[in-house]
Amino acid sequence: MLRIENLEVYRGRTYVLKGISLEVGRGEIVALIGANGAGKTTTLKTISALLHPHRGRIAYRTETDQELALDRLPAEEIVRQGVSHCPEGRGVFAGLTVRENLVAGAYLRRDKPGIREDFQRVYELFPILEQRASQTAGSLSGGEQAMLAIGRALMARPRLLILDEPSLGLAPLIVARIFALLAEINARGVTILLVEQNAIMALDLSHRAYVLETGRVTLSGASSAIACDEAVRRAYLGGQSR
Amino acid sequence: MTGGYITQQIVNGLILGSMYALVAIGFTMIYGIIRLINFAHGDVVMIGAFVTLGLLQILGWPFWLVSLCVLAAGAFVGLCIERTAFRPMRGAPQVTGFITSLAVSIMIQNLGIVFVSAQPRNFTFPGFLQQLLRVGPVSFRAVDLVIMATALVLMAALILLVRKTRLGVGMRATAENLDVARLMGININRTIMATFAVGGALAAVAGLMWGGKFGQIDPLLGFVPGLKSFVAAVIGGVGSIPGAICGGYILGLAEVLFVGLLPPIYSAFRDAFVFGTLILILLVLPNGLLGKRMEDRA
DSSP: OEEEEEEEEEETTEEEEEEEEEEEOTTOEEEEEEOTTSSHHHHHHHHTTSSOOSEEEEEEEOTTSOEEEGGGSOHHHHHHTTEEEEOTTOOOOTTSBHHHHHHHHTTTOOOHHHHHHHHHHHHHHOHHHHHTTTSBGGGSOHHHHHHHHHHHHHTTOOSEEEEEOTTTTOOHHHHHHHHHHHHHHHHTTOEEEEEESOHHHHHHHOSEEEEEETTEEEEEEEHHHHHHOHHHIIIIISTTOO | OOHHHHHHHHHHHHHHHHHHHHHHHHHHHHHHHHOOOOTTHHHHHHHHHHHHIIIIIISOOOHHHHHHHHHHHHHHHHHHHIIIIIGGGTTSOHHHHHHHHHHHHHHHHHHHHHHHOSSOEEOOOOHHHHOEEEETTEEEEHHHHHHHHHHHHHHHHHHHHHHHSHHHHHHHHHHHOHHHHHHTTOOHHHHHHHHHHHHHHHHHHHHHHHHHHHSEEOTTTTHHHHHHHHHHHHHHOTTOHHHHHHHHHHHHHHHHHHHHHSOGGGGGGHHHHHHHHHHHHHHHOTTOSSOOOOOOOO
16 A cells, blocks of 8 residues: 655755665554654655655555655645655644534535544544543643544545554553554555554564664564564664564 | 723723724634644735725725625735745745745735835725614724724624534634644645635725724835734634634723823833833733643644
């Protein structure tokens, strides 16, 4: 569904991605793990056209089986093609109500009945959001904001959901709940590309994974295999993992 | 000093405040969305006044039609300013935008001098608006009533736009976080242009009012209302629309009451009172009346 080839990205003058390639197949959950500064967030931002590549291509297969070069499209067109990005730090609109945040998530859609259906679907997944619908997002707890950010991304009715550190700053119990919900969202047919520092949880949830180190993919394969890899265990799953 | 006199002063303050509020809204919306202090905003007031003069007095169009055209002209000017001056500066440090806005302001003023001359022109509204009305001890012209009512209608419409429409959600989302707004598929260029258009339309209408109220216009007239409306926006808390409205009325009332209630020898200090009010309010409430703490956006 998504194929990245030899992607090189600069942020300012810093050479962050030094030619990475990865693939996400339809229906998969793919995890991107690695230490701080490895280029995980940069990869995601480049997919969503918040950053532009210096070299390389990002190919995306649309619903109608066309191949699009995402690196040539503006951000809103990428959303329209079904790629929804739940950003690092969640980025909920604090001054908007929960409902308005969800409306913003469906910004490009015109199908009112479909939007209403998705409101129900999101409220079903995250009942707390329905209770808090008219509160401002800034008044929610961290876990509730994480749910809102995911719900908002779902309001675009994505084919590919991109998540940047959904576990960041959350209590383990809440992380476990959110990961269970991600599995459920995936089971309903949404492909997921997940960036995580919490490598144990990410490898547990995902089918396949890529390990990123200072802008390069150093390891890839089935998540279960990577979880057993000696080097990965030492680097990410031992004392350093959170 | 009678109660009637004070009531009269309060009414005068509300009229002045209506105009400040309309201009302050544009300031606050533009700051809110791209963290730009747009000093060219006051000059849209001047353009509004001259468009009114041209259509109403020279071409003799009916008043209602002129009002609509002034709204449209203001929106158009706002759009042009954003597209030509500020879009290329997007992402530059705040100071760059600020200096750019000063440049735009000076340019508009000088274009005004070139095209309509620096000579002040008399500005008269049609007779029915000049009619003197009396309510108890308070007297005002019909135009004052039109100013206050129009301002209220426009502000109500604006709040509905921002609170209830999809575009409004887009504007507020963009104001909070440009990048995340883009991830929602919001076309931020279009949203920012819409903000400038709305701000410009309101400022131009304030120009129509300004001319009608003070009877004389010239190409530099935008500077003072621009500056004072900026003060009003700061008093209310930059970024907050209700704040800008409150700030506008507070400033209008403060200005008129200071002058009206103190002995006449102080009336030359009119502007000093305005800025004194600003300093006092900011000492107590550094973020303005309704402002939130706002981080700088690089």
